[in-house]
Amino acid sequence: MQNAYVSERITPEISSLSTQMIESITSEDPSPEERLMLDSLSGIEGLMLEKEALALFRSCKRLPNKAKILEIGSFQGGSTLAIGQAIAGTDIELYCLDPWSNYINQSDFTDFERLKVSDDFRIINNFIKNTAFIGENLRMLRGKSKAFAGLLDGKDFDFIFIDGAHDYDSVRYDIKLAFSALKPGGFVCGHDYHSQGHGVVKAVNELIGGVPSIEKKGKFDQTHIWFGIIAEPRYEYKLTEISNLMNAGKLAEALEKANAAYAEFENEEILNFISAIKSKINLCCGP
Numbered sequence: 001m002q003n004a005y006v007s008e009r010i011t012p013e014i015s016s017l018s019t020q021m022i023e024s025i026t027s028e029d030p031s032p033e034e035r036l037m038l039d040s041l042s043g044i045e046g047l048m049l050e051k052e053a054l055a056l057f058r059s060c061k062r063l064p065n066k067a068k069i070l071e072i073g074s075f076q077g078g079s080t081l082a083i084g085q086a087i088a089g090t091d092i093e094l095y096c097l098d099p100w101s102n103y104i105n106q107s108d109f110t111d112f113e114r115l116k117v118s119d120d121f122r123i124i125n126n127f128i129k130n131t132a133f134i135g136e137n138l139r140m141l142r143g144k145s146k147a148f149a150g151l152l153d154g155k156d157f158d159f160i161f162i163d164g165a166h167d168y169d170s171v172r173y174d175i176k177l178a179f180s181a182l183k184p185g186g187f188v189c190g191h192d193y194h195s196q197g198h199g200v201v202k203a204v205n206e207l208i209g210g211v212p213s214i215e216k217k218g219k220f221d222q223t224h225i226w227f228g229i230i231a232e233p234r235y236e237y238k239l240t241e242i243s244n245l246m247n248a249g250k251l252a253e254a255l256e257k258a259n260a261a262y263a264e265f266e267n268e269e270i271l272n273f274i275s276a277i278k279s280k281i282n283l284c285c286g287p
């Protein structure tokens, strides 16, 4: 049932993106076009490595016309520039979400010079200046990701790049937001999958690494960008919700959610969850 649902909705462009992209993403030296993008990136204060900007640029180059991209955490537009140069001249829409405020005080980052990031006007002005070439294809969503959850839910994004707050709870939140906002077969990725990435590694391992049915997952070679290709994001979202409830010992609630999810997706994986929850309930409360 799940496969039928996915194949009805998945576009051929997006499914071919999955395999081609992973193979070629870090393989060759930059082309002249890519070199130009990297040269303009060097003028922007940020933390994108060249390899990472290339991975983003190449991934977005493969998106079909009219695709929709969401970037969570844009700062002064380093990653936005890499994405923006890939979509120049297309009808691809890029939504950039960031409070563009003094994020040193957002308590998630400790390793920047305070003065450099404390001037809100300078940061938002620099973002606008650095990304002006993208024109009307770029939409700015100013605020924290939580403020936009309802708006983004079900919006069928093809590609979501997460580089917002890096504490564990925020990364978990943003991945789940991506599950609710991605199109079937959509691509989610994010920055700073390394030991200084605060909660990134833990949250990504739990939500992307931990769900067996996410098609591909891993890290781009020689970068700190993690990725996952999600066959049915809303289904994955339900699975993680159910397993979180189970882990929290909220078995009755988990069973209710699992039954509802089974009614929606009729998937065997959910049936396994239902049996596991029922046996846990029997163990703790008797038949």
Ligand SMILES: C[S@@+](CC[C@H](N)C(=O)[O-])C[C@H]1O[C@@H](n2cnc3c(N)ncnc32)[C@H](O)[C@@H]1O
Pocket (backbone or CB within 6 Å): 045, 046, 047, 048, 072, 073, 074, 075, 076, 077, 078, 079, 080, 097, 098, 099, 100, 101, 103, 106, 143, 144, 145, 146, 163, 164, 165, 170
């Ligand atoms: C590491 S920077 C992003 C760097 C950017 N991608 C680049 O390439 O230069 C993190 C950004 O996330 C933003 N941010 C922090 N918390 C956020 C949240 N809850 N939702 C969205 N953005 C957030 C900060 O304002 C900051 O600009």
